[in-house]
Amino acid sequence: MSNILEIKNLTKQFGDFTAVEDVNFSVKDGGFFSILGSSGCGKSTLLRIIAGFEPETEGEVIIRGESMKGVPPEKRPVNIVFQHLALFPMMNVRENVAFGLKRLKLSNTEIDSRVNEMLSRVGLEGYEKKDVTALSGGQKQRVAIARSLVMKPSILLLDEPLGALDRKLREHMKVELKLLQREIGTTFIYITHDQSEALVMSDEIAVMHEGRFEQIDTPRNLYKNPKTAFVAGFVGDSNRFELSRTEGDTLITNKGWSINKKSSMAEPKVLYIRPEALIINPSEGLTDVETFGITIKTILFDGSNTKLATTVTGTTEELLISLPQNAEFDGLSEGQTLQVGVHINDLKCY
């Protein structure tokens, strides 16, 4: 597969403030690419540069091998789904979806057939004459996506379109969006601050922080092998420990906990351990597993997401451990001590 989008050394400055700093990446044709970052990290600016609403300070946006320098938004083969959707309130569903096609001066019959096909694809048949202001949140979402997709863009840009929906609907739209993307095969570039959206839907994710890309990887790799401390802390849950020093292959935390780990780095500063990487009562046969004792402080019950808040025995380091909700661990209570193990590959130092 060829690259449909290439971003080269892209920088954007607003006065003294650098919103996007030397960003490089490429997106494969038909892929689902997410840019994940907290608010204010520059991800929306990056999207607006790709769409053509903001001129880049330096660097280049290349779509299907053509430089987009100086090309206005209406001439770019990309379409955008806005954060607040930006549906035209004075038009009905059909007129909204047909808006872009009318600008192409297509015949009425072709516009009709393309609009109808797109509306049935997003499950909105029979809604043609409805006022967009009378639709529910999820339906508005689909109109906005249909309005952009009907243009058959090379790339569809989505700027946190699920942000305004309630949690249940968001979970549902996540799956729907992913399936829709598979079905039509358009390249999606998706901006979000919600890591679960990015992890579930994407083929590749770029984690953005203070205008720079920290890591571009598959969701699994991002979670399993975060390359920087920021990614380790941002993607998924983590226990974070400040390291005071290392002695040979032993890491010693600020609060005096020592754990064995062959570090590839000379002077690691922090250690990350995921709550779900910890094994309660590890069996004897496991290799490369570090074991240590902990004391349960309290049980934080949250259904499938239940965690044990514990302290590492002999130190004051606090450690969160995921607690599977099965019969094996039902008897745990506060104050109890346990043996816990962690595979050395799951100890991440930076």
Next chain:
Amino acid sequence: MSQNAKLQNTLQTTKPKNSFNVTLYLLIIPVLLWLVLLIVLPHLDLLVSSFKIENDDGEMVFSLANYIAFFKEEIYWLTFVKTAAYAIGVTALAFIITFPVAFYLTKVISKKNAAFFILLLLIPLWVGELVTVYGWMVLLGDHGIINHFLMAIGIVDEPINMLYTDFSMIIGLLYMSMLFMVVPVMSTLESLDDSLIEAASDLGASKWTIFRTIIIPYSMPGIVSGAIIVFMLVIGDYLAPNILGGKSSLWFTEQIYNKFLTTFNWNEGAAFGFLLLMLSSGIIWLALKFSGQKLDRVGS
């Protein structure tokens, strides 16, 4: 406390429903007085007197003669049609001139600067229409500032006759009514999300298409409500046509004024007044119908 006693207690502490109604009526009284005494009753009286003429014995009798007089005399007719046409024209001009201003103030410059410019727009209102009309006389007269300037730089040899023409009348009417177009249009434009404009541009619309298909339809309620105000002000204005338009201005309010105060024919004056009221109501009704707007939406 038993359940029953609790209920009793609640019933006692809740205000009786009547007291709310009394307050409501008290609050409505000034509005009702205003409407009935100052608007409904005088209009009813005018309506009745418009259907009356004095017979040979000096008694008032029912007749359609006042209205028939209007239809028989060509000059009344012409004035009526001219007033309607000019009022529509001035309203259209007011829209064309002020829409870019409203757009500039809401979408282009910062809020802080906009507040300053809006203040500048308001200043003519502080001095009243009469003063601004005389201001225009100073500007437009044969020996006025504009002619003086044009002759001084040698563009014209003798003064251009601007004052006491339809041109000066239209300027006066525009100047006093324009602001009432700016304000409602600005308030709808303010609520227009910039991302709508970006979305349209993203979907391939040119600037002109965005203006035609997004900005104008979106601000239609504001435009229509501004147009109604401007139209009403213009069609019922007396000062600008009378002073700036001079003798030849032929504005229908002048005909009404003449009936009441020059020929003292109050009955015919009342009939003319009602004709003007029907004209303006009719045109506004047509405009609402034609633009697809609802009165309640425009009013808000």
